[in-house]
Amino acid sequence: MPLLSPLLTLTRVSRDFDVSAPWLNRVIERQPRRTLRAVDDVSFEVAGGETLALVGESGCGKSTVARLIVGLYAPSAGHVEFRGRRMQMIFQDPYASLNPRWRVKDIVAEPIKLLGTKAKIGDMLMQVGLSPDDGEKYPHEFSGGQRQRISIARALAGEPDFLVCDEPTSALDVSVQAQILNLMSALQERLGLTYIFISHNLAVVSHIADRVGVMYLGRVVELAPAAELFTRPRHPYTRMLLDAVPDLGMSGKPRTPVGGEVPNPLAPPSGCAFHPRCPHANERCRREQPQVIDNVACHAVEERRINLAAQS
Amino acid sequence: MILDIKNLRVEFPTRRGTLVAVDDVSLGIAPGEVLGLVGESGAGKTLTGLAIIGLLEPPGRIAAGEVRLEGRRIDNLPHEELRRVRGRRIGVVFQDPLTSLNPLYTVGEQLEETILTHLPLSKSQARTRALSLLREVGIPAPEARLHQYPHQFSGGMRQRVVIALALAAEPSLVIADEPTTALDVSIQAQVIALLKRLARERGTAVMLITHDMGVIAETAQRVAVMYAGRLVEIGPVREVIHSPRHPYTAGLMGSIPKISARRDRHLAQIEGAMPRLNAIPPGCPFNPRCPRRFERCLVARPHLVPAGASQAACWLHAAP
Numbered sequence: 211m212p213l214l215s216p217l218l219t220l221t222r223v224s225r226d227f228d229v230s231a232p233w234l235n236r237v238i239e240r241q242p243r244r245t246l247r248a249v250d251d252v253s254f255e256v257a258g259g260e261t262l263a264l265v266g267e268s269g270c271g272k273s274t275v276a277r278l279i280v281g282l283y284a285p286s287a288g289h290v291e292f293r294g295r296r297m298q299m300i301f302q303d304p305y306a307s308l309n310p311r312w313r314v315k316d317i318v319a320e321p322i323k324l325l326g327t328k329a330k331i332g333d334m335l336m337q338v339g340l341s342p343d344d345g346e347k348y349p350h351e352f353s354g355g356q357r358q359r360i361s362i363a364r365a366l367a368g369e370p371d372f373l374v375c376d377e378p379t380s381a382l383d384v385s386v387q388a389q390i391l392n393l394m395s396a397l398q399e400r401l402g403l404t405y406i407f408i409s410h411n412l413a414v415v416s417h418i419a420d421r422v423g424v425m426y427l428g429r430v431v432e433l434a435p436a437a438e439l440f441t442r443p444r445h446p447y448t449r450m451l452l453d454a455v456p457d458l459g460m461s462g463k464p465r466t467p468v469g470g471e472v473p474n475p476l477a478p479p480s481g482c483a484f485h486p487r488c489p490h491a492n493e494r495c496r497r498e499q500p501q502v503i504d505n506v507a508c509h510a511v512e513e514r515r516i517n518l519a520a521q522s
Numbered sequence: 523m524i525l526d527i528k529n530l531r532v533e534f535p536t537r538r539g540t541l542v543a544v545d546d547v548s549l550g551i552a553p554g555e556v557l558g559l560v561g562e563s564g565a566g567k568t569l570t571g572l573a574i575i576g577l578l579e580p581p582g583r584i585a586a587g588e589v590r591l592e593g594r595r596i597d598n599l600p601h602e603e604l605r606r607v608r609g610r611r612i613g614v615v616f617q618d619p620l621t622s623l624n625p626l627y628t629v630g631e632q633l634e635e636t637i638l639t640h641l642p643l644s645k646s647q648a649r650t651r652a653l654s655l656l657r658e659v660g661i662p663a664p665e666a667r668l669h670q671y672p673h674q675f676s677g678g679m680r681q682r683v684v685i686a687l688a689l690a691a692e693p694s695l696v697i698a699d700e701p702t703t704a705l706d707v708s709i710q711a712q713v714i715a716l717l718k719r720l721a722r723e724r725g726t727a728v729m730l731i732t733h734d735m736g737v738i739a740e741t742a743q744r745v746a747v748m749y750a751g752r753l754v755e756i757g758p759v760r761e762v763i764h765s766p767r768h769p770y771t772a773g774l775m776g777s778i779p780k781i782s783a784r785r786d787r788h789l790a791q792i793e794g795a796m797p798r799l800n801a802i803p804p805g806c807p808f809n810p811r812c813p814r815r816f817e818r819c820l821v822a823r824p825h826l827v828p829a830g831a832s833q834a835a836c837w838l839h840a841a842p
Contacts, residue, residue, distance in 0.1 A: 383562035388777030456736030
């Protein structure tokens with residue numbers, strides 16, 4: 211169902227990367243051009259004030275989607291439409307994303323200078339749980355978690371209403387991750403922010419997201435409200451991902467062993483990209499690419515071959 | 523006990539004084555047992571592993587305590603002898619499989635070399651053994667894979683090769699330092715299952731070093747929790763996860779996001795951060811962040827005492 215006033219709309223967005231050998235090799239060795247489709251026909255909408263999470267394993271294209279949204283890449287096909295005021299991005303590695311030669315106050319002030327907005331640096335730092343005096347220090351004087359707070363302060367300095375967060379807690383220890391996730395939730399509530407949250411960690415996503423999109427080999431295979439996705443996963447890949455999460459409760463419930471690995475994106479399987487690993491695959495899945503119907507792209511779900519009773 | 527560590531202390535002398543990275547750590551691992559060693563970055567878990575295998579980077583050194591492998595003391599062995607013991611009796615698996623494999627040799631050559639160095643076998647016997655190792659760690663078509671180079675393997679398959687290498691000389695102890703951290707969740711589950719099966723079937727003692735409580739819950743029988751270089755709690759996995767006795771363990775367990783349908787936005791969090799090694803507070807190292815501290819915690823260092831089925835280094839559990 212279309213959202214009433216989406217802040218962001220992606221319409222059939224694809225992105226190809228040219229991974230051909232150099233020109234001379236292609237001529238001498240008669241190799242063709244090769245392209246890698248990192249994002250393939252992705253459409254979704256994000257409403258103001260919500261958190262949409264994109265999950266998937268490495269190489270599924272989730273970070274490429276993040277970069278397409280903020281405009282670091284241009285789409286090869288389709289288009290991205292943003293109706294909000296301003297967007298900012300938070301990166302995974304708080305060690306690589308802060309200039310080590312700048313004082314924290316200059317790092318946080320950079321977007322303000324460029325945009326001419328008026329926010330006090332001290333207030334920005336307090337907002338993320340740092341002290342105003344920290345502005346005089348350099349990034350190396352801070353721990354990973356504090357650096358990620360600085361990144362968030364910098365992102366907020368431009369007064370955005372939309373934040374794209376690419377694995378913002380993956381480089382952090384769990385106790386620090388909890389602090390950052392709590393901070394992000396509090397800021398969302400206070401400032402009415404909208405988040406795109408990219409993560410490979412389903413447990414983290416279940417804490418922060420309103421809706422979750424599951425990606426596999428460049429496509430969104432299932433998109434559902436978080437509560438629904440985690441209790442009643444429909445796509446076999448979503449079920450597999452949920453099954454692979456280590457069970458901290460130690461309920462001893464038997465786990466279906468997960469077979470195989472993500473295929474090489476340069477030579478994607480025919481039909482449904484998940485069919486080599488899928489227990490429900492049949493002839494049609496091998497031949498025909500499934501279309502997104504009712505927010506899930508799976509022949510077995512469409513044909514009601516999968517028992518959709520609630521899991522666990 | 524296959525491995526028995528007593529009062530291990532690792533120090534790094536620096537110009538500004540000596541840093542104690544591992545402080546008075548004692549633990550043991552029985553045959554076939556998987557012991558999890560958890561802690562956040564800088565807690566000293568990796569250094570504990572390196573100290574056991576004698577691979578501490580100078581100036582780091584074992585300043586006190588002893589390490590026994592199958593009853594024999596190994597921390598004071600001469601360099602060459604320790605190298606032999608390490609190669610023969612201890613297998614090591616690191617986080618990044620690429621750093622443990624030589625890109626210039628085929629996987630078969632690396633396995634055979636390791637086997638021939640440590641076991642009295644002929645070349646053809648070594649090849650047979652290399653094949654059966656690859657088969658055992660679940661690599662499909664091992665005959666063909668034997669002739670391939672590490673870069674031709676995917677991340678999960680590479681980690682399997684590293685595990686096969688670690689097992690090549692039939693070690694009695696395997697030390698696995700974050701073996702699943704670089705892998706995707708679906709591959710992670712496969713590697714966990716493999717480690718568990720190896721411990722069970724071969725009677726190998728496994729020390730599983732990780733920051734991921736979920737991996738420990740799935741794999742280990744007992745778990746030791748480290749904080750600021752010290753053991754703060756050790757006990758059966760189920761006990762430590764369901765009824766943590768040390769406030770740090772309790773905070774750590776609370777801060778792990780869990781999948782639940784009912785979305786609870788607020789995670790329990792431990793305020794502050796782990797102290798740096800040059801600023802470990804007196805008394806209990808956790809006291810500045812502890813919600814349950816009292817006077818004694820500020821002045822006296824707690825040692826491990828029985829607490830339920832576990833042991834915890836916390837004054838809450840000490841006899842009054």
